[in-house]
Amino acid sequence: MKDIATRAGVTKATVSMVLSNDERITEKTRDRILKIVKELNYYPNESAQKLALGKSNTIAVIGPRYVGSLMSTLLHQLEDRSHKTGKYMHGIQPYSTLNQTRIKEELLRKILYGHKADAVIMVTVKPGEEIVKEYLKNKVPLILVENKMKGTISIQVNNTDGAFRATEYLVKKYGRKIGLIVGNTKPREGEDVNPSAGERLKGYRAALKANNIEFDESYIGLSGSYAFEDGVKILDEFLKKRKRPRSIFCAAGDEVAVGVMDRAKKLGIRIPGDLAVIGYDDILESRVVTPELTTIRQRFDEMGRLAFDMTIDAIEGRIKTDTNILLDPELVLRESA
């Protein structure tokens, strides 16, 4: 920058003003300076800029890991909105916690006190109460996706409602013996839980109650890894029992549901003739397996767009903490139930 200044016969301050579009500079010197900037391929040193401005110009996005559709879809939407609005261009900084609470807390503090971001979007993972307070005190907005906490801004899909509708549909169409496959609602040591599992369980129970069906532990299968193999394993467990479900709501996601279907097919169990299956997520596979999977769809793209816009609004002070948005999921009827 000094280099440019001397070449243009001005001082650093002037160059700085030109680059930040300060009105007070003459066309002439502005043009002269901009030309030199181009020639020298000058780009400002961001660290210096941030230091001087006390603003980071970045939005941090924290998720458990990069694979999996929520995180990547969201990131894509965020980038897209960023380009369309021209705000925070190349300023989206994703982090993954690798599912470890320690890494998460460390990271959140590092971001806050290291002034690494103007706002933090957390997808699926949840900050500790203590940290929320610290963010509040330092006026750095926390935007929670798929979670809700006092002192933050949140965007969720209505998990309870989604589970309720899936379960109710199964009751009406296939009767009262409904299996549920759901994520672990208790965390493992040092790991985070996704609260949506609890909410979906709640929706399932509510639907049973609404239809006067008693909750039965033996109809519940727990998925630890949300993976294909879990579906295989859990179906086998169900089949070993005396009481077998006539239908399964796989709240742990389509991937697990596909595991169930695959296993069923190998065992000669017809779907939905012998066993009806509903999944959750509406991932690509759902339309592709045979029979096609009936499932609950969440509008991830919509969430991403909202997340970006609300984050900007929060940074610029247009919305306050404890704003919560709840999106409704959608039951997509296909062949499996």
Added chain:
Amino acid sequence: MKDIATRAGVTKATVSMVLSNDERITEKTRDRILKIVKELNYYPNESAQKLALGKSNTIAVIGPRYVGSLMSTLLHQLEDRSHKTGKYMHGIQPYSTLNQTRIKEELLRKILYGHKADAVIMVTVKPGEEIVKEYLKNKVPLILVENKMKGTISIQVNNTDGAFRATEYLVKKYGRKIGLIVGNTKPREGEDVNPSAGERLKGYRAALKANNIEFDESYIGLSGSYAFEDGVKILDEFLKKRKRPRSIFCAAGDEVAVGVMDRAKKLGIRIPGDLAVIGYDDILESRVVTPELTTIRQRFDEMGRLAFDMTIDAIEGRIKTDTNILLDPELVLRESA
């Protein structure tokens, strides 16, 4: 930091030294200072640190978009290696170009001249020749994944070989009428091409040649978006023609291959009885569709590990530019061919 210094009755310099594990500080003052650091929840201002050190402590990763298995798998591996080695912790900065050349070039310059990264990993996307030179001059290593260029370090899977083997397998087992579905080898205005498409086409042609089969344009289908729908559309096109393929090598990836199979199923075409299909990538769906998809597997996790280690080596000067690694893909035989 000044706060800490005064509380500890020392000066900023001493605190700084303690934090950077300088040997010269007494146990006593060190402990005293560290205690206060904990109490105050102090974390250094990174911008200030970077500015003073002239080092960014971050590795930039540039890809076309976040969705799609290569980018996310790679990122996961990078984070994982970073944690395991303790190097560049929380220092992986992913960027997406949204497939636009202009964004890409802008970004590369911004990173280079803004001193935003110690090295840049580019996955699938390719820098311009000019930019490579600039990086070279400034001694910032460029690591290319799925590409190769003079002046960079590269990691590739052998696309030509993968395509050759798939094609050859089809020739031997299903005869000479082999369709190819491949990504566009010509870029659209302002967009980047993935060079692997060209390489796979090359492998296909080589295999034909090796078996004395003449290349026939009407057996070629071009996929623009690498998506399920492309498979559907292209199969329909093949079927309209006079000459129909007996087998299809879907070099454009498993997702497209699944589209082909899905369409075939709906039309009553048996796989592999009437039409054999081989995909590329070995994504999750491949094991799940009926019949299970025969495909070419690329070791993305291995690539990620390698990418991280080589990047570190490059930064620390242990490997030089124009180091190229070529990984062999693997033909995974399942039911569809």
Added chain:
DNA sequence: CTGTTAGCGCTTTCAG
């Protein structure tokens, strides 16, 4: 309309 100056928070020589 442009130059001067101080300062953002940290590191690092050089004295003491």
Added chain:
DNA sequence: CTGAAAGCGCTAACAG
């Protein structure tokens, strides 16, 4: 073993 002081590259009052 610790303090003082200069400087990293940029911005923003305040003068002129």
